[in-house]
Amino acid sequence: GDSVTQMEGPVTLSEEAFLTINCTYTATGYPSLFWYVQYPGEGLQLLLKATKADDKGSNKGFEATYRKETTSFHLEKGSVQVSDSAVYFCALPNQAGTALIFGKGTTLSVSS
Amino acid sequence: NAGVTQTPKFRILKIGQSMTLQCTQDMNHNYMYWYRQDPGMGLKLIYYSVGAGITDKGEVPNGYNVSRSTTEDFPLRLELAAPSQTSVYFCASSPQPGQGGGEQYFGPGTRLTVT
Numbered sequence: 594g595d596s597v598t599q600m601e602g603p604v605t606l607s608e609e610a611f612l613t614i615n616c617t618y619t620a621t622g623y624p625s626l627f628w629y630v631q632y633p634g635e636g637l638q639l640l641l642k643a644t645k646a647d648d649k650g651s652n653k654g655f656e657a658t659y660r661k662e663t664t665s666f667h668l669e670k671g672s673v674q675v676s677d678s679a680v681y682f683c684a685l686p687n688q689a690g691t692a693l694i695f696g697k698g699t700t701l702s703v704s705s
Numbered sequence: 706n707a708g709v710t711q712t713p714k715f716r717i718l719k720i721g722q723s724m725t726l727q728c729t730q731d732m733n734h735n736y737m738y739w740y741r742q743d744p745g746m747g748l749k750l751i752y753y754s755v756g757a758g759i760t761d762k763g764e765v766p767n768g769y770n771v772s773r774s775t776t777e778d779f780p781l782r783l784e785l786a787a788p789s790q791t792s793v794y795f796c797a798s799s800p801q802p803g804q805g806g807g808e809q810y811f812g813p814g815t816r817l818t819v820t
Contacts, residue, residue, distance in 0.1 A: 625807045636709075636795055636811035637748075682747065686807045691755065692738055692763060693809055697747040 595620045597683050599696035606673055606703050614668040614699045616657075616683035626650075626659055626666040627684040627693065637682060640668075673703045707731050709812035711796050717818045718786040726781040726815050728796030736799045737779040738809065739763075739771065741792040748795065754779055786819045793817070 600615040618626065625644045629637040641650035643659035643666065650657050655670045666683060683696040712727045730737065735756045740748040750763030754773040768790060770782040779798075783790060793816050797809040 627807065634813075636813045637797075637809075638811065639808050642808065690807075691736070691761070692750045692753050693807065695747040697745060 595624070595685060595688055595694055597685055597694055597696040599681075599683050599699050601699070602680075603700040603702055606701070608675055608703055608705050609672045610703075612668070612670040612673045612677075612701065614681055614683075614701070616666045616668065616696060618664050618666065618683070618685055620664075620685055621688060623659075623661060624685045626657075628655070628657055628666070628668050629682040629684060629695075631680040631682065631698070633679070640681070673701070675703045675705050677701060678703045709796055709798055709810050711794075711812035711815050713815060714813065715816045717820065718783075720786060720788065720819060722786050723782070723784050724786070724817075726783075726794055726796075726817075728779045728781070728812060729777050730779075730796075730798040730810070731777065732798060732800070732810065733776060734798035734800045734810070735776065737773065738797045738799075739769070739779070739781045740795045740797065741765065742795060742814075743792050751781065751794075783817075788819050791817060791819045 596619045627642045628640040630640045631637045641652040643650040646661040648659045657668045680698045680700050682698045684693045709730045738753045739751040749765045752771040754760045793814050795814050796812040799809045
């Protein structure tokens with residue numbers, strides 16, 4: 594079945610460092626792909642999305658490119674801030690289109 | 706516009722007790738969902754609904770029940786609480802799931818402890 598695999602965390606970085614969080618997927622066809630972020634004590638919120646192959650989603654300095662050749666949707670940011678400390682989830686719709694399948698989440702901790 | 710609201714924020718239950726987690730959305734979304742989040746395990750779908758009067762099981766429905774009498778409300782019922790149901794519960798809604806759309810809007814969560 595469809596699935597999402599994210600890199601294990603936690604990821605610990607200093608402020609202004611470069612961030613990459615890897616996400617690969619298994620799916621039939623070319624589904625939309627999502628990155629959600631969960632700040633401490635809050636629910637998930639959409640960070641960015643891409644709806645077709647080669648699309649690049651971007652928001653708040655984060656970017657991710659939908660690469661069908663490598664079935665990947667890696668999240669990147671050139672210069673992280675302490676306020677980026679959160680849990681990041683990669684997700685895609687299930688085959689029926691009735692819900693999202695989430696990765697296990699990657700915890701990012703940024704120190705000043 | 707409040708989005709998705711959940712009550713309560715925290716709750717402690719004794720084994721065997723029952724409770725209802727409330728979820729309301731004001732965005733007129735047809736689709737609503739209940740997930741549970743366990744440490745290091747991501748989110749697991751419990752139940753979902755595609756509209757008023759229509760519900761279906763997700764990945765981990767055992768021990769839970771839902772109803773959807775209105776577009777706005779999607780309560781989750783725990784009948785006989787067990788320690789395995791200790792988790793954080795998130796309600797979400799979406800206007801257009803699946804290909805091309807799919808963005809879900811989440812509530813702030815309910816942290817439930819069963820002892």
